[in-house]
Amino acid sequence: MRISGSITALATPFNVAGELDIDAWQRLLAAQLEAGTQAVVVAGSTGEAAALYDIEYDTLLRTAVEQVAGRVPVLAGTGLSNTAKTIEQTRRAAALGADAALVVTPPYVRPTQAGLVAHYRAVADDGELPVMLYNVPGRTGIDLLPETVADLAGHARIIGVKEAVADAARMDALLRLRDAGFAVLSGDDPTACRAMLAGADGVISVASNVVPASFRRLCDLARNGRADAAQALDERLRPICDFLGVESNPIPVKALLALQGLGHGLRLPLTPLSPRHQDAAAATRTLVDALETESRDSLAA
Template identity: 75%
Template sequence: MQLSGSITALATPFDVARELDLDAWHRLLSMQLEQGSQGLVAAGSTGEAAALYDAEYDLLLRSAVEFVAGRVPVLAGTGQPNTAKTIEQTRRAAALGADAALVVTPPYVRPTQAGLVAHYRAIADDGALPIVLYNVPSRTGCDLLPETVAELAGHPRIVAIKEARSEPERMQALLGLQDRDFTVLSGDDPTACRAMLTGARGVISVASNVVPATFRHLCNLALGGQGDKARAWDARLQEVYAFLGIEPNPTPVKALLALQGIGHDLRLPLQVLSERHRDAATAMLATIRGIEDECRKSLAA
């Protein structure tokens, strides 16, 4: 499979009792499909996967697969600190109907590069799902280096990497590995436009939870080589990116979704957005609505 364009790392809606809110989940899925998202990630880090019980993981992923019904790829977050557990979770996701597994580098344990090669090869060799590597060292304490990715990219079940480091040199090194069978995706919203203009095939985005139409349009422009127009829309989104970073992800994006009636809470140790940022969240909701309306009008013109 080849992933491309605007792929949303979905937040998981909880109700006021911090239980799964499936009605809100379906509204979020519907909004994403209606506004043009080209792929969806369930139970990734933005989806608070570490806070989900097994039965909740199953319900969340199964309902997403059934709701989407093949219209776009559904990726499941399956990365665990341990290889055997990651294989087990990837098999679980396959049985639930996921199209691919998004596998973060093992958090906290900080394996060597040789350990990362062995880890990912074992998961891919098991064959449950196509594998998307995920490198986000700011969260895991472990950096998947380009030379290590080069050792993995030829595996027929390793189909892509989500790279969350923002340095242009890192993206350029990875783009040298991209071919028909291996895709490079940005995992960093503020630099995703630049990455796509230099050759990345898309982005796995947090921001597209709340600006899905604009992010799809931005991706279309960037992937279509319309650099000036893509950069203009990216400039409009800079204040959105800044807001989404004011507290740990997914706190800010869930605050914006809650203001739209999609979910209410997070699970400890995460907490709802601090009181000092509540007015900024209300103002940001008006901003994103304006951006989305302007995007839809420009597409209709």
């Protein structure tokens, strides 16, 4: 399996009562497919996986698999702080029809690099799904180093890495590991264009929840080597990405989704967007609408 292009780390919509909003979830999935998103991630960190009950996780993933119906890959977030639990969650995702598992480094416990190698090999061996490594040390407290990724890249069921460290040298080191069976994906929206122009296979994006057509267009331009056009679009996306960083993810993106009628808030300990950012949210919504209209027209041409 090759995961590439514009991939959305989906937010999880809730209703005003704080329950899953399945209608909004289905509309979000439909919008992604219509805009040309090339894979989706269910129950990742943007999807507030840690706040989901098992039955909710099952409902989200089952609904996504049924609605996508094989048109694009569905990745399930399955990474937990313990290896045995991660294997169990990955098997759960496999039974629900996921195509691959996005497995974050074990949060909080801070294993050694040798422990990370043992963890990922065990999940790949026993979890019943292809595994995409996911490194986001700012959230987990542990950094999956490029030399450790190199130790794992040869495993037949480890299909790539999502790298969220926004460092060109880090990305260059990982790109040397790319081959037909191992993809390198950016996990950082502000530097995704640079990464793809350097050879990355795509991006797993937060911003593409609200600008899916624009991120598909960005990926197409960058991966086809059209540097000037890609960088120009990247500059226009920058204010949107900047807004998405004003508070912890997914607070800002869910504020924008709420303005689009796709959900009503978050689960504690995450709280709604601060009042001081509400004007910026409205202004960003205007940018989103204009850029998406242009990008949809461009993709359709």
